[in-house]
Amino acid sequence: MEKSRTRFMIISMSVIIAASTLYFVFSEGIDAQLEEKVFVTHTGGIVKTTGEIIDPLYVVSTVEFDPMEYLREFNYGQVSELPDGTTLREFTIIAEDDKVMEISPGVFFNVWTFNGTVPGPTIRATEGDLVRINFINNGAKSHTMHFHGIHPAEMDGVFEIVGPGGGQFTYEFEAGPVGVHPYHCHVMPLEEHIARGLYGVYIVDPKEGRPAADEMVMVLNGFDTDFDTENNFYAANTIPFYYQHHPIQINTNELIRVYVMNIVEFDPINNLHLHGNLYHYYPTGTDTVPSTYTDMITLSQTERGIIEFEYEYPGKYLVHAHKVEFSEKGWVGIFLVKDNPEQKSQTGIEYGT
Numbered sequence: 001m002e003k004s005r006t007r008f009m010i011i012s013m014s015v016i017i018a019a020s021t022l023y024f025v026f027s028e029g030i031d032a033q034l035e036e037k038v039f040v041t042h043t044g045g046i047v048k049t050t051g052e053i054i055d056p057l058y059v060v061s062t063v064e065f066d067p068m069e070y071l072r073e074f075n076y077g078q079v080s081e082l083p084d085g086t087t088l089r090e091f092t093i094i095a096e097d098d099k100v101m102e103i104s105p106g107v108f109f110n111v112w113t114f115n116g117t118v119p120g121p122t123i124r125a126t127e128g129d130l131v132r133i134n135f136i137n138n139g140a141k142s143h144t145m146h147f148h149g150i151h152p153a154e155m156d157g158v159f160e161i162v163g164p165g166g167g168q169f170t171y172e173f174e175a176g177p178v179g180v181h182p183y184h185c186h187v188m189p190l191e192e193h194i195a196r197g198l199y200g201v202y203i204v205d206p207k208e209g210r211p212a213a214d215e216m217v218m219v220l221n222g223f224d225t226d227f228d229t230e231n232n233f234y235a236a237n238t239i240p241f242y243y244q245h246h247p248i249q250i251n252t253n254e255l256i257r258v259y260v261m262n263i264v265e266f267d268p269i270n271n272l273h274l275h276g277n278l279y280h281y282y283p284t285g286t287d288t289v290p291s292t293y294t295d296m297i298t299l300s301q302t303e304r305g306i307i308e309f310e311y312e313y314p315g316k317y318l319v320h321a322h323k324v325e326f327s328e329k330g331w332v333g334i335f336l337v338k339d340n341p342e343q344k345s346q347t348g349i350e351y352g353t
């Protein structure tokens, strides 16, 4: 009894000393929670705080990620021309596995990143370009980049493991086929390397291009923050409820094109439902003819495609998983459609039909 009390005292003192040290070192970045709060944990336990809790973790969030920027950000690489006239697109991608991200208010999670974010950058090329990825693994674990698409076996990012602490590999392949494809780390246990965040989108444009549109990328992802192989949070582009609190602004009568990819681990399916409208869906984006005109698609892991639509009426419209559990845990957003009677897309949604 006496022994355990002494141990408790030592642990308590250590925590107080550590917290005080952090307070003096990082006093400006520390968030003090002044109010007493009661939480119910996922296991049904009740946690009561005493208020004035210092959360030193706040100062170690090392990911800067803006879902609104990510939504419409496309990386075309450093472009040059080879002697035979082929376009070369070079990208440098750095893997790390020590970053901490605030996944949801007050929830911090060790994410593994390509170029510092989850998802990694959207890589974009045109069919027939030569894509060169200078991959550097600055993590503490082995990682690779495995692209979906057509390429030689040694460029597949599966057997050529890239070691930690600065290991390097150059992936080089011809961009193709046309469409939207995932890339992700392919080191075992794959489940962990994907669930931690090592994935992104790779778009291959047709040589003739696609009709002008307001283009965006939505990666349907989730996070298992308590390691029970079930996701606690879901989102389009990492931050739960982000596009609900920050609606995506679009115009009436303008063609909207969304490159959508499901990368959710642990769950067999995910889906995307659009309100007040229907969209043309091009599975994998490999065909110019849409396979369906719908308001609901269901995707298993790494299934992806392109959706195209226009809104006729202004207002707020939800976009969300119709697996309601996922939408209630974060995968829900809003399109805020502004009236723009002058705006007419050049080709309308008849593209490919």
Ligand SMILES: [Cu+2]
Pocket: 142, 143, 144, 185, 186, 187, 193, 198
């Ligand atoms: Cu990995």
